[in-house]
Amino acid sequence: MTSHELKNISPSGGELDGPADYRDEMNLARLGKKSVLKRNFGMMSMLGFSCTILITWEGIVVTFLQAFQNGGMAGAAYGFIVVWAGTAASFAMLAELASMAPTSGGQYHWCSMLAPPSWMRFFSYVTGWLTVIGWQATFATSCYLSGSLIQGLIILTRPHYQPESWHGTLLFWAVVLFSVMINAVGGNVLPRFEGLILFIHILGFFAILIPVTAMADHNTGKEVFTTFLNEGNWSSQGLSFFIGLVGCVFAFSGGDAAVHMSEEIENAEVVVPRSIMLSVLINGSLGFGMLIATLFCLSNIDKTLNSPTGYPFMEIFLQATDSVGGTATMGAIITTMGICTSVGMLAACSRQFWSFSRDRGVPGWRLWSRVTSEKAVPVFAVGLTATVACLLALINIGSEVAFNDLVSMSVSGLYLSYMVVAILLLYRRCTGSISHHNGHEDMIVNTAGAKLVWGPFHIPGILGILVNLWAVCYMIIIVFFSFWPTESVVKVTTMNYSVVGTFGTIILSIIYYVVRARKVYEGPLVEVDNL
Numbered sequence: 001m002t003s004h005e006l007k008n009i010s011p012s013g014g015e016l017d018g019p020a021d022y023r024d025e026m027n028l029a030r031l032g033k034k035s036v037l038k039r040n041f042g043m044m045s046m047l048g049f050s051c052t053i054l055i056t057w058e059g060i061v062v063t064f065l066q067a068f069q070n071g072g073m074a075g076a077a078y079g080f081i082v083v084w085a086g087t088a089a090s091f092a093m094l095a096e097l098a099s100m101a102p103t104s105g106g107q108y109h110w111c112s113m114l115a116p117p118s119w120m121r122f123f124s125y126v127t128g129w130l131t132v133i134g135w136q137a138t139f140a141t142s143c144y145l146s147g148s149l150i151q152g153l154i155i156l157t158r159p160h161y162q163p164e165s166w167h168g169t170l171l172f173w174a175v176v177l178f179s180v181m182i183n184a185v186g187g188n189v190l191p192r193f194e195g196l197i198l199f200i201h202i203l204g205f206f207a208i209l210i211p212v213t214a215m216a217d218h219n220t221g222k223e224v225f226t227t228f229l230n231e232g233n234w235s236s237q238g239l240s241f242f243i244g245l246v247g248c249v250f251a252f253s254g255g256d257a258a259v260h261m262s263e264e265i266e267n268a269e270v271v272v273p274r275s276i277m278l279s280v281l282i283n284g285s286l287g288f289g290m291l292i293a294t295l296f297c298l299s300n301i302d303k304t305l306n307s308p309t310g311y312p313f314m315e316i317f318l319q320a321t322d323s324v325g326g327t328a329t330m331g332a333i334i335t336t337m338g339i340c341t342s343v344g345m346l347a348a349c350s351r352q353f354w355s356f357s358r359d360r361g362v363p364g365w366r367l368w369s370r371v372t373s374e375k376a377v378p379v380f381a382v383g384l385t386a387t388v389a390c391l392l393a394l395i396n397i398g399s400e401v402a403f404n405d406l407v408s409m410s411v412s413g414l415y416l417s418y419m420v421v422a423i424l425l426l427y428r429r430c431t432g433s434i435s436h437h438n439g440h441e442d443m444i445v446n447t448a449g450a451k452l453v454w455g456p457f458h459i460p461g462i463l464g465i466l467v468n469l470w471a472v473c474y475m476i477i478i479v480f481f482s483f484w485p486t487e488s489v490v491k492v493t494t495m496n497y498s499v500v501g502t503f504g505t506i507i508l509s510i511i512y513y514v515v516r517a518r519k520v521y522e523g524p525l526v527e528v529d530n531l
Contacts, residue, residue, distance in 0.1 A: 027269060031101055031109075032447045032526035038187075038376040041265040043274065045191035048198030050258045050279035053344045056287030057205055058334045059251030061294055061313035062145060063407070065305070066247030068312070070240040070486060072229030073219070073295045076248070079241060080291055083248040084284045086474030091255045091280045092459060093422050093471045095273035098259045099455025100434075101446040102268035104355035105524060106259040107131045107417040112448040112523040114424035120448055122513070124523045127420045128356045129509040131256075133502060134413025135349040138253055140389045141406045142345050143179070144396065146338040147171030152309035153331050157324060159308075165397045172393040175339050179346040180386045186375030190347060197340045204333040205286050208317075209293050212330070216297035216320030224295045232487040242481050249411050249478055251287060255280070256414070257348035260355070273457035350385045354378035360520045363512065408498035412482040416502075419475040426468045428452065448523040 025035050041049065060067075060080070067076040097110045108128030115123040147168050154161050182193055230240040258275045262268040294313065297320050298304060307315035313334075317327040357368035368381050392406070428434050434452040445453045459467055483499040513521070 024266060024268065028103070028263065029528045030443065030445055031103055032444055032450075032524065032528060033103060033263075034527045035263065036371050036376065037104075037263045037378075039264055039266045039268075040188050040191050041261060041271075042191070043271050044198075045195050046258055046261070046265055046271055046275045047278055048194040048196075048201075049191075049261065049344050049347075050275040051282055052194060052197045052201050052337070052341055053254040053257040053348065054252055054279055054283040055201065055337050055341050056251045056283035057290035058201075058337045059253075060248065060287045060291050061334065062149070062311065062338070063247040063250050064291075064294065064312050066486065067244045069229065069231040069305070070234070070244030073224045073227045073298065075228050075237075075241045075244055076291060077225060077295060079245050080248050080288055083245055083252060084280075084288065086471070086478070087249075087252045087255065088280050088284070089467050089471035089474060090418055090422070091276050092467050093425060094256055094259065094418065095276045095457050096455070096459065096464075097421060097425065098262065098272040098276065099269050099457035100453065101455075102259070102262035102265070102272050103524070104260050104263045104351045105359065106256055106262075106352060106355075107421050108356060108359075108361065109447070109524045110421045111424060113446050113450065113452060114421065114428050117449065121518070121521060121523050123420065123424075124448075125361060125513055125517060125521055126506065126509065127417050128359075128361045129506065130413050130417040130420070131352055132356065132362070132413075133505050134410055134415075134417060135260075135345070135352055136385065136388055136392075137406045137410040137413055137501075139342065139345040139349045139385065140392045141250075141410050142338065142342045143172045143175040143389055144168070144393070144406070146175045146335060146342060148310060149331070149335040149338055152311045152314055153328055153335060155309045156314055156318070156331065157328050169393045169396050172396065173390055175342050176346075176386050176389050176393075178339060179343045180382060182343045183346050183350070183382050184375075184377065184379060186372075186377040190343070193340075194344060197337070200333070200340075201337060202286075204337060205290065207333060208330045209290060211326065212297055212317060212320045213293050215322075216316075217299055218296045219298060224292070232485075234488050242477065243484050243486065245478065246408060246411055246482055249415075249482075250407050252280070252283070253410055253414065254345065254348070256418070257344060260348040260351040263351075269455050270457070273455075346382065346385060350378055350381040353385060354381035357381065359524050360522075361517065363516075365520075405496055405498040405501065408482045408496055409501045412479055412498055412502045415475050415479045415482070419472065419479060422468060422472045422475060426465070426472060429465060429468065444526065447526065 024039055028035050067079055071079055101109055101113060103109050108124045108131060111127040112120050112124035150171050151163050151168055155163060182190060228237050230237050232240055232243060234240040234243065255276060258272050262272055265271050294316055298316055299319050304312045304315045309315070314327060314331050317330050318324065321327055354369060356362055357365040362368060368384060370380050371378050434454055436454050444450045483496055485494050485496040487494045
């Protein structure tokens with residue numbers, strides 16, 4: 001069948017509604033995939049989705065303690081700039097790949113198209129599991145932080161409240177339930193929800209920044225930009241600085257979220273790269289502004305670090321406003337954004353898992369790859385993702401410290417998956433293996449064993465190589481230090497167990513690959529005939 005004969009027929013066999021549907025269906029078919037999800041997201045709703053997944057200005061105040069203890073005020077400020085620059089390069093690389101192959105699979109699909117044929121299946125499989133690890137940990141961490149923020153607000157407003165670990169677990173489950181409800185409805189609910197949250201994200205920034213900076217006593221510029229701390233008692237301030245970077249990195253976590261929603265976005269090869277790059281620009285600007293404001297308004301350091309709420313930013317807001325009600329209101333804005341972010345994270349996490357199941361990369365793939373025909377939502381993948389998060393919440397009852405290591409596991413899992421594809425992309429662009437779009441749409445491209453073609457978003461020439469190289473160097477640094485504990489004297493309470501979780505899951509996935517997956521996993525399956 002020719003491209004002309006496919007004019008009104010989708011690769012899935014259904015009729016197309018118009019030129020935009022035809023274009024999106026054909027672009028996905030060129031990657032070898034049938035379209036089974038509804039394209040409900042446009043540019044603005046996807047920008048809202050990308051921005052509110054990152055929520056950098058909210059995340060930087062929530063994870064403020066880690067950057068401050070290892071780095072101090074100056075370390076937090078300079079560390080944010082380093083992370084912002086590294087994240088921008090990393091996101092540019094993700095945007096290029098998303099423009100080439102906008103599928104829900106993301107990293108494992110890109111790995112299959114970039115890796116040498118002899119290693120394609122294994123590299124793609126391991127990268128898929130790294131992404132699964134990273135996103136499951138990111139979603140669980142988001143729900144945990146949201147629940148603990150609610151507990152912090154209760155402690156702030158009810159001093160006699162005695163927090164228990166199981167309280168946090170119940171609040172965690174409530175956030176998961178809310179996320180499932182929004183995701184299970186389907187249709188235009190999620191895109192409209194994300195658009196609304198983008199409005200709160202921007203408005204909330206000014207609602208907090210203005211009163212805090214106007215009412216607080218300010219530190220001097222010299223104090224902010226020259227005061228370093230090494231609360232972890234590391235051998236050098238430089239080492240302490242790099243360990244403190246992880247807090248800033250987590251505030252930018254989830255840059256590939258838009259990628260995993262690609263099959264639900266109109267004109268994905270253009271919209272996804274734009275939303276990724278705009279999100280790092282918007283969130284980086286807001287995050288840096290909020291961090292600098294927080295540092296200038298920090299007064300009593302000891303009291304801040306020992307806040308009974310567990311969150312130093314609440315104490316900073318309280319010292320600035322001298323109002324419990326005002327602090328609770330500002331804290332509620334950040335908490336609301338955290339809860340709403342979990343909704344988008346569940347969507348991205350479940351789509352990635354659904355796509356990996358579609359290509360037979362996980363046990364029970366037949367069930368997890370199902371999509372409800374009436375709502376076009378992978379409800380089984382959504383349900384499994386939520387169930388895994390609820391089971392992980394039980395860890396908090398036994399050990400809050402062990403659960404906190406999910407933050408590092410989130411960073412290590414996602415950045416390891418980014419690093420694999422970034423190295424492969426750097427190799428391909430240096431060897432000239434990727435050609436420019438030639439206008440022909442009657443061929444399979446950018447999948448395993450097919451021709452590599454740049455998408456609409458592409459950083460050309462030596463600049464692209466330099467950006468890609470900086471992204472690889474940055475990722476190596478971040479992954480390396482994500483496994484370090486926050487203190488040099490390692491005890492049970494300060495040990496970073498993320499290395500156990502990350503590499504333990506990798507080892508189990510490799511065992512499953514040897515025993516079973518290598519017989520059924522061929523990389524991304526080509527579901528349509530050559531066009």
